[in-house]
Amino acid sequence: MEIQVMENILSKNDKIAAEINAIFSSHGIFVLNLLGSPGSGKTSLLEQTIMTLKGDIRMAVIEGDLFTSKDADRIARYGVPVVQINTSGGCHLDATMVKGVLDKLALATLDLIIIENVGNLICPAEFNIGEDVKAMVLSITEGEDKPLKYPLMFKQASIAVLNKIDLLPYTSFDMAAATEDILSINPKIGLVVASCRSGEGLNGWYEWIKQQVINKKAGRIGCK
Amino acid sequence: MHEMAIAQGILDITLDNAAQSDAKKVITIKLLVGQMTEVEPEAMRFCFSALAEGTIAAKAELKIKIVPLVVYCQDCGRKFVIERYRFLCSACGSANVKIISGRELQVEYLEVD
Ligand SMILES: [Zn+2]
Numbered sequence: 001m002e003i004q005v006m007e008n009i010l011s012k013n014d015k016i017a018a019e020i021n022a023i024f025s026s027h028g029i030f031v032l033n034l035l036g037s038p039g040s041g042k043t044s045l046l047e048q049t050i051m052t053l054k055g056d057i058r059m060a061v062i063e064g065d066l067f068t069s070k071d072a073d074r075i076a077r078y079g080v081p082v083v084q085i086n087t088s089g090g091c092h093l094d095a096t097m098v099k100g101v102l103d104k105l106a107l108a109t110l111d112l113i114i115i116e117n118v119g120n121l122i123c124p125a126e127f128n129i130g131e132d133v134k135a136m137v138l139s140i141t142e143g144e145d146k147p148l149k150y151p152l153m154f155k156q157a158s159i160a161v162l163n164k165i166d167l168l169p170y171t172s173f174d175m176a177a178a179t180e181d182i183l184s185i186n187p188k189i190g191l192v193v194a195s196c197r198s199g200e201g202l203n204g205w206y207e208w209i210k211q212q213v214i215n216k217k218a219g220r221i222g223c224k
Numbered sequence: 225m226h227e228m229a230i231a232q233g234i235l236d237i238t239l240d241n242a243a244q245s246d247a248k249k250v251i252t253i254k255l256l257v258g259q260m261t262e263v264e265p266e267a268m269r270f271c272f273s274a275l276a277e278g279t280i281a282a283k284a285e286l287k288i289k290i291v292p293l294v295v296y297c298q299d300c301g302r303k304f305v306i307e308r309y310r311f312l313c314s315a316c317g318s319a320n321v322k323i324i325s326g327r328e329l330q331v332e333y334l335e336v337d
Binding site for chain 2: 001002003004005006007008009010011012013090091092094122123125126127147148150151152155181184185186187188
């Protein structure tokens with residue numbers, strides 16, 4: 001006997017993600033899913049972002065990590081609320097995990113939540129976790145072949161930070177080739193070329209976040 | 225390895241549908257996997273067989289159909305297959321293209337006894 005099914009394998013996750021997004025949206029909170037390889041500089045970008053924006057924007061961080069709370073501890077020093085999710089070895093956050101920590105956040109007091117996903121260029125791209133947009137960090141030390149090797153993440157991200165440009169003179173990274181590949185995968189992506197260590201080049205990133213927070217408050221970013 | 229989560233999704237959908245049809249055994253599970261997903265078919269089969277052990281789907285064969293990445297140009301109306309992930313219209317050069325297939329992760333049908 002044949003049974004026609006035609007069901008999306010990730011539909012359960014997507015349904016929960018939509019529920020969470022509706023909750024965030026009802027509070028006018030802009031939610032960013034931050035992706036990138038281990039060592040690309042996601043946590044450094046978060047630190048710079050918190051230091052720069054915390055006076056203007058009420059923000060909280062959700063830290064996804066395989067086993068440890070190292071990144072969450074690093075972020076907690078900056079005086080913003082941080083919630084830790086341990087995936088116990090899982091390579092990505094899923095919507096159920098984020099739903100499980102919602103009651104640890106004072107949603108009524110927030111404008112922005114940044115969710116630092118597990119360090120990985122592949123798996124997190126497939127799983128929506130209730131975010132409004134995906135943003136990603138690619139460090140130039142990872143090489144310019146990454147966009148064509150892992151195109152999905154570049155396709156799904158609204159903005160990419162090309163990090164560690166202070167190291168450009170010491171690498172063979174081909175900025176023109178990388179930029180061309182990223183833009184051919186996703187012609188609408190925002191590109192920020194920066195060093196999260198020095199803070200150089202990050203203004204475009206801060207302005208983009210501020211604008212997204214304003215748009216969300218005005219109801220111009222809907223539920224996906 | 226997100227194939228574990230995907231395999232779990234396949235198993236849940238399979239067992240739900242099989243139970244609704246009072247099936248005793250699942251023989252085949254036909255999957256549609258878009259070219260632009262980051263799923264490794266062999267890893268997915270491995271995860272599935274580990275998860276399905278002890279269920280009526282334990283011996284099921286996963287048949288995977290890879291769906292090509294096709295987009296629609298919203299400016300000139302042409303449909304075409306994307307190569308090397310260049311999301312620009314091959315006819316008019318527009319970046320205003322929409323994916324119409326290639327992102328599938330679906331259970332298409334089951335064969336059961
Ligand atoms: Zn066209």
